[in-house]
Amino acid sequence: MMMTDEWMRVIDMAEELSDMLLRSEVVKTYQDAYARVYSNSDLRKKIIDFNKMKEQYEEVQRFGRYHPDYKVIMKEIRLQKRALDLREEVAALRLAENDVQSLLDEVGILIGNSVSEAVKVPAGDGAFTNSSCGGGCSSGGSCSC
Structure with missing residues (x-):
């Protein structure tokens, strides 16, 4: 494929959009939350x-209840996950991740719709959407989240 001036302009605009996203408050909040989690050596060790x-756990799942350590591993993974989930820093990071994903989903939908409303755009859950809900949940759209 030949690189044309039009392609170069699109690439430049994509880089500009990327820079704008990186400077956004949503991404800054995510970066701060990430730093709080991973700069805490105790929390990093727990992760x-x-x-x-x-x-x-994945090994136990292959064999199910027949694995000799099934009950121990199942209990321990739930306890560790709950302990992490209850940490304020982890909860803040998860919320910030969701906010960044929502922002990226909305940008993707806007770009897709600028081409055609029939364009399907990968959403944060890995599924494709044609944005028939009129925008993301955080934008006040009519989706049924």
Whole structure:
């Protein structure tokens, strides 16, 4: 494919949009929340431990109730997840992640609709949407979240 002036303008505009997103309050809030979580060495260790437990959980899931450590692993993963979920820093990071995802979804829908309302745009949940709900949930659209 040949790079034309039009393509270069589109790429430049995409980079400008990316810079605008990175300067947005939503992304700054996310970056601050991320830094609070991962600069806390105790919390970072708990996240690493939880990720190791997730690997054990996935192994147990292959065999289900027949795995010798099924009950222990199932209980421990729930306890670790709950402990992490109750941390204020983790909750703030999750909310900030959702806000960034919503912003990116809305931008994607706006760009898709500028081409055609029939264009399907990947949404934050991995599904495709044709934005028939009239905008994202946070934009006051009529979707049924």
